[in-house]
Amino acid sequence: MRPKLLPLSETMHLIMLALRKPLHGYAIMQLVNEMSDGEVNIAAGTLYGALDNLKKHHYIELISNPGERRKVYQVTELGEEILAIENMRLKKFISLYENGDGSNE
Numbered sequence: 001m002r003p004k005l006l007p008l009s010e011t012m013h014l015i016m017l018a019l020r021k022p023l024h025g026y027a028i029m030q031l032v033n034e035m036s037d038g039e040v041n042i043a044a045g046t047l048y049g050a051l052d053n054l055k056k057h058h059y060i061e062l063i064s065n066p067g068e069r070r071k072v073y074q075v076t077e078l079g080e081e082i083l084a085i086e087n088m089r090l091k092k093f094i095s096l097y098e099n100g101d102g103s104n105e
Contacts, residue, residue, distance in 0.1 A: 024070040
């Protein structure tokens with residue numbers, strides 16, 4: 001059975017990649033924007049909805065104290081496994097592009 005949320009959306013993928021190191025919400029938004037060369041700008045509502053969903057599936061965890069103003073998140077071990085699955089999936093697509101497999105020629 002395929003894990004929940006797979007394949008990851010571009011936004012969730014970028015959030016999880018950003019959270020390989022501990023970050024708070026605004027820093028996540030900035031890093032995602034930077035990683036995507038300005039192509040992906042996440043609104044606060046979208047970010048916190050995605051964080052809640054990723055947390056619910058145990059792909060990320062809250063690592064700051066619950067009472068702190070800034071909530072700091074980090075990818076979990078399960079989240080790293082999910083990223084590895086996505087990495088393999090995307091490498092397969094790249095291979096198809098590079099080898100010309102599946103083309104209409």
